[in-house]
Amino acid sequence: MYYQQRTCPTGTTPYTIRAGDTFFAISRRFNVSLDALIAANPGVDPDRLFIGQIICVPGPTPPPVSPCPTLRLGSRGPSVTQLQQLLRNAGYDPGPIDGIFGSRTQAAVMAFQRDMHIAVDGIVGRQTWTALGVNCGITPPPTTCPAGTTPYTIRAGDTFFSLARRFNTTVDAIIRANPNVNPDALRIGQIICIPRA
Template sequence: MVISQISCPGGTVYTIIPGDTLFALAQRFNTTVQAILNANPGLDPNSLQVGRMICIPVAPGPGPCPGGFTYTIRAGDTFFSIARRFGTTVTALQAANPGVDPNRLQIGQQICVPARAPAPGPCPGGFLYTIRAGDTFFALASRFGVTVQALTSANPGVNPNNLQVGQQICIPAPAPTPSPGTCSGFIYIIRSGDTLFSLAQRFGTTVAAITAANPGINPNQLQVGQQVCIPG
């Protein structure tokens, strides 16, 4: 029975001619045999009828790809192999291609390969850490005894809300913590907006005295949550 009308939204209606095979059609229209079968329920790939109209689906195109580039799927491609080839991650590929099924990539389909995650800059006194699934700046700060603010300062250009598995970041050295036994005054916990000058004014001391009571402190990089000794 020859079908006279079919529904093929977003695709191409094609009429079978002698010699056609689904494999040849898939190559000609940059799609896959499975995609054609999915678009034509009941179609027998071993008994194509000359004159029958079938739907040739169109591989979905990528959306906007800011900072990256468009890549055309080839035979054997997987998100894992593409991620390794272009120095990105499977997670980043999935985020850049919503609606694309990684398990059903089609030859000729276009996807967005996002820009590489920014590499960390120098990490003096700290170490490089590779992001794993589930990591957040808050969790990392708690694990390594630093603050979220310190992590953010050590990784300019890194978006804490879009960490990528495999991305490397700098874990800075923990801020020096004064010992209560060596502090002749009292221990103060740094809050947002604090400076040594404002602390000196607030507690009736000097910047030089606070600096001397806290060897190794960096007055220009106070961290929220950091403990300092306010001398008596």
């Protein structure tokens, strides 16, 4: 049977069970006693936790979950659903959008990684999420662009040609504004300067 606790009492914070979680590991991670964790979750069997199950953790708010969790074959949940939708939007077939990282999703990830020239390992980490257009909370280093230009962060599929069309300028103008940038070796997350029309 699957227990879903939706609201947590004052003084506790909701936490969603992930693969490998145990009450002991959660109590250590959030620095609370095992007894306090069990007491905060009456009706939850610590020996029968389910991925996606929500429990209540006593004490301060737990650290936020990364918007870019590491996913691999066997992963499940809403992050996998998001990944599958992003792959499909990018033209890769992850199979059914079901929140289960199976072999078809892994094959789609590897094809995407190959096309984006990033490590082809079938594991979705920060680099693959970023290539899919997800902001992983990394603030890129500031780039000083000359007057008359605007900083722009390279995303998957960008070329100087596509950027020139999007920003109503020319490829030559973008090349002049970025003398140290190789237009044939753009990297996702790289910051370039776009001339203003």
